[in-house]
Each structure stands twice: as C-alpha cells, then as structure tokens.
Amino acid sequence: MSARVGESDPTRVADALAYLQRLVDHEISSVGISAGQVDGLNLDAPAAVLDVLGRPDRALRIVHITGTNGKGSVARMVEALVTASGLRAGTYLSPEGTVNERIRIDGAPLDDESLADAIISVRNAAEASGQTLTAFEAVTLTALVAFADAPVDVAVIEVGLLGRYDATNIVDGDVAVITSIDGDHTDFAERWLERVAEEKAGIIKAGSTVVLGHVADELMPIIEAEPSDKIVRIDRDFEVLDDRIAVGGRQLELVTSRRSQITVHVPLHGAHQSANAAVAIEATESVLHVNLSDDTVAAAFESLVIPGRIEVARVEPLVVLDGGHNPDAARSLGETLSESFMVAGRRVAVIGMLAGRSPKRYLEALNAEFPLDLVVACAVGGDRGSDGTWIAEAADELSMAVVAAPSIDAGLRRALREGDESDLIVVAGSFRVLEPARATLRSVAAAQHD
Structure with a gap:
C-alpha cells in the first residue's frame, strides 16, 4: 500500500527533490565524524x-533504533510486526537507497x-524559521511529516550516525x-x-523504555545514567530459549519480558x-503494550526480507551480498557463512x-570465521569512495591471497569467470557495493540466456 493514491506531478516532484540535492550532506561525507569527535x-x-x-x-508512537549492527534488520522486523498487528507503520531507514525507499509506509516506499x-x-x-538544514536533517523531517500525514500509528526510526547528535534524535x-x-564510527x-556507548545512549529520553540487545556489562552504567522509565535487556529480561538452523533460516523459541512464549521461523x-x-x-510489545x-x-x-544482509543473490556459484562494514559485522558474516553453507x-x-x-580489522574478523582463498580488492566510487589499494595492502599484511579490481563489477565478473559452480563468492564491505553487484548479476544472467 502506498501513502497516497493518485497521479503525481513530475515537475513538482523534481522541484522538491532538487531542494534536497542543493543541501549539504554531512552524513554521506562523514569522514572524521566519530564517537567523541562530533x-x-x-x-x-x-x-x-x-x-x-x-x-x-508527537502524534506518533515511536520506536527509535540505534546500534553498531542489527539496527536495519530490527527496524524492518518491527515494521512487519506492527503491520501484522493490524496497525499502520511508518519506517525511516538509514541513509542508503533513494529517498522514497528510505521512507516507507505500510512496508512500501x-x-x-x-x-x-x-x-x-x-x-x-525551514524558510519561515530562517534555518539552514543538511540533506539528512531535511529528509528526517520529511519522514516525520509524511508519517503524520498518512497517518501512521507507529513510526520506526533508524539512526543514521551514532545517536546523540544524529538528526533523528529530535524525536x-x-x-x-x-x-x-x-567498533564503528570510532578512531579506536x-x-x-565507552565513547561509542555514550553516543548511542543519547537516544534514551525521559519516560522511554530501553530495549537492549547484546551490550557488555561494563557499558551498563552508561546506559543506566540516561533518564529512562525502564530498561529491558536480552538474556536478563527476555531471551532466546532455543535457536536452531532450519531450512531457509532459523527456528526460534523465545520469551519476552511480558512473558509471551513465542515459537517462530x-x-x-x-x-x-x-x-x-x-x-x-x-520492542514491538513495549510500544504497543500487548503480548504478541x-x-x-x-x-x-x-x-x-532484509536486503543486503546475508542476501543470497545467486546459486551455482553461490553469491552472497552483505552490506556490513565493521569488524563485528564481518565476524557475524563469517560465522553465518561457515554455519549455513557447505x-x-x-x-x-x-x-x-x-x-x-x-x-x-574487517578482513581479519571475516577470515577468522570463514577462511578465504582469495580477496578481490575493489575500488568504490562516489562520495567517500576509494580505490582498492588500501584493501589490498590490508590483505597483504594478513598474508591473504589478493588481486585488485577497478570496480565491484569488474571484481565480481573476475570471480565468476575464474571460478566454478562449487565456489562461494561473498560481495561485502559496504552497502555501496550492493546495487553494483546486483546489476552485474542481472547482466551476467541476461547474457547467459541470450
């Protein structure tokens, strides 16, 4: 379902998007912004x-989500749970994809x-108040207006960068x-x-319920120092009782802090x-005050479906896409590849x-869990893009076999051309690599059918 049915005015839409494009985009050009350096x-x-x-x-119930990894997946899961509960969900996703794709109503752009x-x-x-916005600030405000106009019952809002000074933290x-x-958005x-924790804890507000995934014990005083109504923590207040590999995913049994006993695939x-x-x-039970x-x-x-998270894009050879870009994401990726695929x-x-x-750090974590036969170090274009030299140098330092490629397209084509159907090829390191990889796979598939 879309937010509104009707014909759009292309000129009006283009004019609106042009306004966003004229704004400075600090979030995409965020080199140098890290925890404690904002x-x-x-x-x-x-x-x-x-x-x-x-x-x-203020007309919305809001689930505000941050985290080094997992926030995008949790956002889409909460969206699905709210919708399945018979309510309207508005979802604002981290800055990847088009503006329409990042602002979702009832699960659709x-x-x-x-x-x-x-x-x-x-x-x-903005003009009336004399304020100059960044692009991300303007898009964040656009999402809130769209959610109120729809209207939705619950807004699911994913933080873009850290938390405390992220534009989403106006809510x-x-x-x-x-x-x-x-470790992400940090100088290590x-x-x-602790500095990363301090930034992420900044989204906690007076009266809010805090839902914590796996957070180290030594960081809890930082979380507890923020003015919340209640803190619920995985493995203490809610937990996964049973977790097994199943065909196409996982079979879970879990219990929530409201004592809901749930078994689900x-x-x-x-x-x-x-x-x-x-x-x-x-989080969904907390915001809806129900037992699911x-x-x-x-x-x-x-x-x-969570695009770009262990996304199986092709078989024979198996091609898996993953947009994670930090060591913890690489570790989870390696564990999953080792556990789920022969x-x-x-x-x-x-x-x-x-x-x-x-x-x-990324390659070291990935290789520790999923030993690699070859790294193809690729250049990435656009804002904050870079050539693959530093990736190749890192692989060399780790004594990993490595070749360079001028683009994701060239690197993936080389991996496909020089391998066979029994290989596993993982394309990873950034959400920026996903669409070029998908485009390459579509092109290769079309050529094979000609």
Missing part, C-alpha cells in the same frame, strides 16, 4: 524546524506525490532500542567503546538474526569499502 553537529536547526511544523512526531508534499512542507518551514522515542555496541583510541540466515528478532519482538501471539509473529516474519570450491571475497573504514 564538531559541527548539533540539533538546533532541525529542532527549530520541527517546532514550526507543529511537532508532527513512499509515493512521489506524498514525498513532494512532505518535502515542500519542510522547505517552507523522543517511546521505545529506545540499542541493538549492539561495537583509548576508551573508544525466521527466514534469515545467521544466529545474530535470532537476537535481532528477539529485540524486535520485545505466535500467529501474529509468524505472519510478520513469513515473507520477511562450500566445496573456493571461498572468494569481493570487497569494497568507503574511506574511513578499517579494512584490516
């Missing part, structure tokens, strides 16, 4: 514009006309979710983990998705990463 980031401008808009967020309406409302409010979440805390200097690969499912169910039934959860997860041939990783990442 100079130039504040919420004054978007908060002022939100006030002029009449605080549309926002239609052009509704998007234009919301952008124009934001532009007018007060009824439920604040922290899926995990690990002394106290880096999750059609996703990886033990980390079991924890994500538990967090999502807990097996039938509701099964209906929500029946057709659940590989008779070569294990090849086609890797592309944005500037500011740590390819050595």
Whole structure:
C-alpha cells in the first residue's frame, strides 16, 4: 500500500527533490565524524524546524533504533510486526537507497506525490524559521511529516550516525532500542567503546523504555545514567530459549519480558538474526503494550526480507551480498557463512569499502570465521569512495591471497569467470557495493540466456 493514491506531478516532484540535492550532506561525507569527535553537529536547526511544523512526531508512537549492527534488520522486523498487528507503520531507514525507499509506509516506499508534499512542507518551514538544514536533517523531517500525514500509528526510526547528535534524535522515542555496541564510527583510541556507548545512549529520553540487545556489562552504567522509565535487556529480561538452523533460516523459541512464549521461523540466515528478532519482538510489545501471539509473529516474519544482509543473490556459484562494514559485522558474516553453507570450491571475497573504514580489522574478523582463498580488492566510487589499494595492502599484511579490481563489477565478473559452480563468492564491505553487484548479476544472467 502506498501513502497516497493518485497521479503525481513530475515537475513538482523534481522541484522538491532538487531542494534536497542543493543541501549539504554531512552524513554521506562523514569522514572524521566519530564517537567523541562530533564538531559541527548539533540539533538546533532541525529542532527549530520541527517546532514550526507543529511537532508532527508527537502524534506518533515511536520506536527509535540505534546500534553498531542489527539496527536495519530490527527496524524492518518491527515494521512487519506492527503491520501484522493490524496497525499502520511508518519506517525511516538509514541513509542508503533513494529517498522514497528510505521512507516507507505500510512496508512500501513512499509515493512521489506524498514525498513532494512532505518535502515542500519542510522547505517552507525551514524558510519561515530562517534555518539552514543538511540533506539528512531535511529528509528526517520529511519522514516525520509524511508519517503524520498518512497517518501512521507507529513510526520506526533508524539512526543514521551514532545517536546523540544524529538528526533523528529530535524525536523522543517511546521505545529506545540499542541493538549492539561495537567498533564503528570510532578512531579506536583509548576508551573508544565507552565513547561509542555514550553516543548511542543519547537516544534514551525521559519516560522511554530501553530495549537492549547484546551490550557488555561494563557499558551498563552508561546506559543506566540516561533518564529512562525502564530498561529491558536480552538474556536478563527476555531471551532466546532455543535457536536452531532450519531450512531457509532459523527456528526460534523465545520469551519476552511480558512473558509471551513465542515459537517462530525466521527466514534469515545467521544466529545474530535470532537476537535481532528477539529485540524486535520485545520492542514491538513495549510500544504497543500487548503480548504478541505466535500467529501474529509468524505472519510478520513469513515473507520477511532484509536486503543486503546475508542476501543470497545467486546459486551455482553461490553469491552472497552483505552490506556490513565493521569488524563485528564481518565476524557475524563469517560465522553465518561457515554455519549455513557447505562450500566445496573456493571461498572468494569481493570487497569494497568507503574511506574511513578499517579494512584490516574487517578482513581479519571475516577470515577468522570463514577462511578465504582469495580477496578481490575493489575500488568504490562516489562520495567517500576509494580505490582498492588500501584493501589490498590490508590483505597483504594478513598474508591473504589478493588481486585488485577497478570496480565491484569488474571484481565480481573476475570471480565468476575464474571460478566454478562449487565456489562461494561473498560481495561485502559496504552497502555501496550492493546495487553494483546486483546489476552485474542481472547482466551476467541476461547474457547467459541470450
């Protein structure tokens, strides 16, 4: 279902999108922004514009989600659970994909006309208040306006960067979710983990329920220092009682803090998705103040798809796409590949990463769980893009076999051409590699059918 039915005015839509394109995009060009180093980031401008808009967020129940890994998966799971409960969900996803794709209503991208309406409302409010917004701030406000216009019952909002100074933190979440805390958007200097935790804990507001995934005990004082109503934590207040590999995913049995006993099949690969499912169910029960039934959860997860998370894009050879870009994501990816797939041939990783990442830490974590026969180090274009030299150098330092490629397309084609049907090829390192890889696979498949 789209947010609005009707013909769109292409000129009006183009004018609205052009406004966004003229704005500075600090989030995409975020090299140098890390936990404890957030100079130039504040919420004054978007908060002022939100006030002029009449605080549309206050009409919504809000689940606000941050975490080093898992926040996108949890956001889509909560969206599905709210929808299966018979309510309307608006979902705002982290800055990947088109603006329409990032703002979803009832599980579908926002239609052009509704998007234009919301952008124009934001532009007018910014001009009226004399505020200059960044692109991400404007898109965040656009999502909130679109959700109120629809209207939706629950807004599921994924943090873009860290948390405390992220543009999404202009809202007060009824439920604040922290899926995990690990090494990303950090310089890995002394106290880096605590600094990451401090930034992510910034989304916790007075009166909110905090739902925690796997967070280290030593970080709990940081979480507890924030003004929340209640904290529920995985393995303490809710837990996965049984987690088994099943055909096409996982079979789970879990219990929530409200004592719901749920058994469900999750059609996703990886033990980390079991924890994500538990967090999502807990967050949904918390925001709706209900006990979810097996039938509701099964209906929500029946057709659940998380693009770019252990995404099987082809068989023979098996090609898996994953957008994770930090060491913890690489570790989970390696564990999942080792656990879920039998590989008779070569294990090849086609890797592309944005500037500011740590390819050595990433490759070391992936290779420890899923030993690789070859790394194809690829250049990635666009903002924050880089050539593959530093990836190749990191592989060399780790004594891994490596070749260079000028693009994801060239690297994936080489892996396909030089391998055979028994190989497993994983394309990973950034969400920026996903669409080029999909385009290559479509091109190769079309050529094979000619």
